[in-house]
Amino acid sequence: MLIRHFKGTTKCLAGLLLLALIYAFYAETSRVQEQRKSALVDSSINKRGSFKLLIIILSRTSDVARREAIRNTWLSKNHNGVKHLFIIGTSGASAELRKHLTSETKTHQDLLLLSELQDSYDTLTEKVLQSFSRVYRDYKFEYLLKCDDDSLVLVDKLLTELEKWENRGTGKELYWGFFNGKAQVKQSGPWKETDWIFCDYYLPYALGGGYVLSRRLVQFIAENSKILKSYKSEDISVGLWLAPLSNIERKHDVRFDTEYRSRGCSNEYIITHKQGIQSMNTIYQMYKASGALCMKEVRHRNSYQYDWSVPPSKCCNRQPGIP
Template identity: 65%
Template sequence: MNCSATKNSPDNLERRDTIRKTWLTDRNHDAMMRHFFVVGTQDILPEQRNTLQSEKEKFDDLLLLPKLQDSYSILTKKVLYAFKGIYERYNFDFLLKCNDDSYILVHTILKELDRWQNKGTRRELYWGFFNGRALVKRNGPWKETDWILCDYYLPYALGGGYVLSYNLVKFIASNADILKLQNSEDISVGLWLAPLVNIERKHDVRFDTEYRSRGCSNQYIITHKQTIQSMRNMHEYYQTSGVLCSKEVRNRMSYQYNWTAPPSQCCNRQSGIP
């Protein structure tokens, strides 16, 4: 499995180091996984370039994109270029895309993927926390001025962390030149994969990957929207206790995705779900 952190920037060294020293240490699986921090390097300052090169030589875990100016406003293009670069350079069965403010239980992800492969399914895997009832944004920083497909976005896994099997990454990378880029990278991935029929879209409430965290649950395997300090605290507690949360907290309700209902009715939040 390859793990790629795309919501990153040239100056996020402290956050990258925090990840290296926290959840990336949870790995008795060096032969099974390789991780990358993806950074666009177009038009960066010489001192930034030198610092990144030193970091790359030291850790060998930076995927530098020389033709991309690293900006939050073009995150979709960054994700697309990252998928293309990883597909062209590395061998893998699955790709976990995450943000650099997500805390991940890597060993649990790997165990789940092993179980999925052992089922012998011939379907591709798109695994995350899905949304299907999101109305198209017409105002604000994420507005879509040329989305004409329907009044809702197509079902997509939230961008704090999701897993794609190799052939899905291959499809995206091989068609990179003709894919439509929406403002939101996770919405774009859902759009790109929408016409493919041989996919298991696996909605998992253990992925706390929405735009704000639902709280802290010991069932979570990805927890988004973590500060550097909260990531350190979570890791320290996990190492000593074997669970993520000193106290489980629910800030908002979750949902099981109803794939039998129209997307606009898919995702009704209710109590009792992590």
């Protein structure tokens, strides 16, 4: 009886040992597979590099001349730790345009193509959402500058200002641009909003000609992209998405000439929007030769310092003497 019981116990222990070995085998296999996956992801990211500043420039398939103008002007100088990408939606593009984009990609290696997005004013917000998701997944960066392909950016000055901001050691995330807090909700035209329900004004947002976000803000938008409500204007949407977050410095900067039309020419500007190909070339050559953007500073309309101490509807009173 004792021998039979011992044999039964031995079989039970052997069975348990076998189960443990099987579990250990599968656990180790799973661990190795996860390590391999992680290594592949890390390898992919490392191949792309790690950057202080990632610049994404919204462009369209046909805007070849604009991209060339940017490459030949404000992106012509290599800056350490800076990477740029032209963001293009290719859904619905003709065979001829696709062929050109393939050639352009081989030559410059600076296009990010969104194959499921058709470029139009109606898809700008979706374009930004997809762009943020892609670059957050594929690149390591500390800051992201989003701008349009009719913006001229002084990258060296931008980097200097980022270093100054970092040296302040605020411990906050950065949302940097030219802010508006009293833009009334559009009731007509191509930017008409049919389901804005929050208030009579849009929430404070940085104008879309160019704004900077620290990586964790891009991460927040990318990881929640499936549940974020989109509106006609991409910059207004970004302001709304980031509105609930508290640990942010919303840095209003009059050196960002990023409104729907340029305020003029000031040698203080870091970004200036609404530039044609010729004016971009002229301004950049002036800057390259003299360190100044303008042959003569001009002001088409006044600017303002954002007053964060008052309600948004009273934030932004234009005054003379501000760039």
